[in-house]
Amino acid sequence: LDSCPPELGDMEQPVTDRGNPSHTSSGAPLQASALSVELNSCTESESAFEQFSQLTSGHGDQRWEKERQQRGAEEHEISGRSEETIEETELVVLDPEHPLMRRFQAALKNYLTKQMEKVNLELQELRTATKKGKIQREELGVILYGAQQQLAHLQMELEKSHDRHSQMAAARRQLEEELEGLRLTYKKMCQNTDDERKKVSAMQTQVENLALHLFYMQNMDQDMHHNILLMKQSTKKAEAEKVQAEVEKKKQDLLLDRLTRKAYELQEQIALFEAQFVAQAEGTKVTRQAVNEACMEVQAINMEKKRLMNHWNSSLAGMKQRDEAYIATQELLSKYRHDLKSLEMDIHGCRKSIRKEEEKNELLVTILSRSQNDANTTKKLIAQCLSRQEALKVEFGTYARVLHETEQALNRTRMDQAAHLNELLSISKDIEKGTDAKEQIENQIMAKLQEQMMSSKATKHFSQLVAKLHRRKTDLELHFSKVENDMAQVILNATHTNCRLTILQKTLCELDKEIKNIYDLIRCRESEITKCSLLIENKRGVISQYNKRLEMILSQQGGQELGPLEIDINKLTKQIEEYNCEVMTLQKYWLNQQKELVKLTHEREEQIASLDMLKKQITIMEQKKVRTENEIQQETKEQKDIERHMRNMSNDLIKLNVLINKNNSSFEELHYGNIITENEFVRSLKAAEKESVEMQERHSQLTEEKERLLNSLVEAEHQIMLWEKKIQLTREMRAAVDSETGQGEIQAMRTEIHRMQVRYGQLMKQQEKMIRDMEASVSRREEIAIRGEGQNKTDKKRLTKSDFHRKKQELRKKISETQKNIQDCNKTILELESTQASLSATLLEKQQELCRLQAESDGLDSDAECLQNKKRWNLLEIVAYQTRQKHLQALKEGKYAPLCRTEQAWRNEQQKLQDRLRAINAVVHQIQQEHPQHRRALQWLSQCLESRVGSQEA
Secondary structure, eight states, X not given: OTTOHHHHHHHHHHHHSOOSHHHHHHHHHHHHHHHHHHHHHHHHHHHHHHHHHHHGGGTOXXXXXXXXXXXXXXXXXXXXXXXXXXXXXXXXXXOTTOGGGHHHHHHHHHHHHHHHHHHHHHHHHHHHHHHHHHHHHHHHHHHHHHHHHHHHHHHHHHHHHHHHHHHHHHHHHHHHHHHHHHHHHHHHHHHHHHHHHHHHHXXXXXXXXXXXXXXXXXXXXXXXXXXXXXXXXXXXHHHHHHHHHHHHHHHHHHHHHHHHHHHHHHHHHHHHHHHHHHHOXXXXXXXHHHHHXXXXXXXXXXXXXXXXXXXXXXXXXXXXXXXXXXXXXXXXXXXXXXXXXXXXXXHHHHHHHHHHHHHHHHHHHHHHHHHHHHHHHHHHHHHHHHHHHHHHHHHHHHHHHHHHHHHHHHHHHHHHHHHHHHHHHHHHHHHHHHHHHHHHHHHHHHHHHHHTTSOXXXXXXXXXXXXXXXXXXXHHHHHHHHHHHHHHHHHHHHHHHHHHHHHHHHHHHHHHHHHHHHHHHHHHHHHHHHHHHHHHHHHHHHHHHHHHHHHHHHHHTTSOOOOHHHHHHHHHHHHHHHHHHHHHXXXXXXXXXXXXXXXXXXXXXXXXXXXXXXXXXXXXXHHHHHHHHHHHHHHHHHHHXXXXXXXXXXXXXXXXXXXXXXXXXXXXXXXXXXXXXXXXXXXXXXXXXXXXXXXXXXXXXXXXXXXXXXXXXXXXXXXXXXXXXXXXXXXXHHHHSOTTTTHHHHHHHHHHHHHHHHHHHXXXXXXXXXXXXXXXXXXXXXXXXXXXXXXXXXXXXXXXXXXXXXHHHHHHHHHHHHHHHHHHHHHHHHXXXXXXXXHHHHHHXXXXXXXXXXXXXXXXXXHHHHHHHHHHHHHHHHHHHHHHHHHHHHHHHTOOOOSOSSHHHHHHHHHHXXXXXXXXXXXXXXXXXXXXXXXXXXXXXHHHHHHHHHHHXX
């Protein structure tokens, strides 16, 4: 009320400053009418403010109730003050449709419409802000839920990638172990080849020694021939040329052998140099030079060998011609000798044969005794073998029983494995149920997070739920790892039992082989005994025949025997003929051996070429292996990079969550700041309402004064009309009455009329002034309301204009800072979203690349596995071919003992083997159907078995 005294003073001047009684008497009705008009306008304004308060009751009922209480107290005070003026004047209420109230009502209507529009705008802004806040909160909830889902998906993919990595590492370890095994086998093969080469070199030295011994024997033979051919001058030259040719031939043979050995050694050196070329990449130039030199030497040796072979063929042709001439001369000589000494030779031969037969008879007797002793020893050995057979049968029974027990144990382990598999399935179902429960809990958490505004209790509850889920997840993972360990233990036990079964089967096969060998030895001994008995009988028949022939020869010669010299001559001639025959046979055998040597050299060259090709293939495969190992290392490096990127992404996600939490905290701070500022504005509005109530009281006073003035104005008009009637009457009376008698009264009436006209002008001015004041009061009230919005009346103190401006500047600064912070937060959120999008794109690319590399690695693994299986099968076929070669070699040498004596037994044995292969193939197919996880490992075995069964059936 202190802010409004000037206006009240202005309005009260027409009532209080009148000094004469005429003014007071005439101003009383005007004052009463003005006060009545003012009270009417005040009541109308109060009703308008009540409507305004009803419109804005949705924003703050408690605030308006307090303001009403304050307003009621102020109205009570104003009514208490205005009772004094109302008691003095009578109330005259103007109609709202009165033309004097139109301007005030238009001004008040404009003011109230502006206030209502302002309040509606604020209400719309608040509603839009709340809607935006709800939408942003929902969007943030959706984004958070999507980020959590993506994080869970990424964690699942990370676990899958870890599992794949562990599987690839296990496969790599297995491949490395197989590679180490192959290297060991390769080393063993190298050692075996070295041993074979040593054996070959030892055999070559033995062959050279035998060749030298043969050369010495042939020299001795040549000496004998020279002693014999001294008497034969016609054949001296031929024999000398023959000896020289044979010497040259032997020398050439030795030279050829040396050259072949040298070529073989040079080829071995070439192979060693090639291996060093593969193993040692640094000395490639030196090894290439050495290999080129060795190739040149080998070419020179090959050229020399070809030249020697040509020379050797020419020498063989010459020797054939000389042998033919020599054979012709020998035939003539033999004819002459046969014609001269046929009878002597027959006699000498008979005597000699008799002596030989006697010696042979003695030898046969000794052989018979020995064979009888051997028969006794073989019988003893047969008895020992039978006892050993019985012991082996007992061992076989024990092994069969052990095999049956192991099969039972294997069945039990299979049953345990099936039970464990059922447990694993139940555990997997429990895990799925746990994951479903986890998803339900996460959905509940998201619903609670959406319902509540990230309060501390919700965060605690969320953290507790997350901890429970993590504990449950770790328990399930531990249980799953335990089940996997149990499965691995069961598989190990099964493999152990399978290994024991295979070992027992191998021992059983070895025992069967030993029994068969013993039976074969017994049969061989029996056949040898029968052969010896037959030989003894044949020798006895031959002895009897020779005795009869000797008797016939002695009867023809008359019972005469030759002398020692004749006998020696006959012996020597016979020996000469025998030696000549042996020489001829040896020459033929030597020629055949030379032909076979040439064939063997060709075959050896072909084998060396194939060996070189195989070595090159081995080097190529080793290079491929090195490449695959490098690719595997690169893939492991890329996988490590991907894991590092995943960790960086998880860190970025954590940072993003931290920023989101910060944004939420800043949002809450802004929300609390808005609440504080809203409370401050509410307090300022309360103060403004108080001032508006005061202004309303002043306005009511002004309206009352205005009503009083209007009533006084109406009364003045009524009085003017009365006075005009009186004037008209006086004029009429003046015309009737004499002018002199009523001249004084007429003059008094004129002065009173002039005074009333002056008063009427003053009242009209005062009315216009009061209307303008009412309009100004409405505009002033609007200004006061605008000012009151910025006031802060804590402790019931009114703010000044400077404080209000300072507070307004501070609020603007805070609003600008919050807007900047919001813009920065939005920028950071956009940057993080862009980084997240880029990281997700890179992650998708890396995942696609990882899938591609996984497919390539699977293809390489399958190729490597196929090559490994092919290698195994080739090794098995090589072993089978080697055993077949051994059997064929034994058959060629006559040492082969067939397992089946008849064709029917052979067919039965073959049918048994085919049935066994079919049974094994059926078992493998059954295992593949029952255990699909082992299908890939058993695929090559089933294919090989099917191919073998199909080839045997064909």
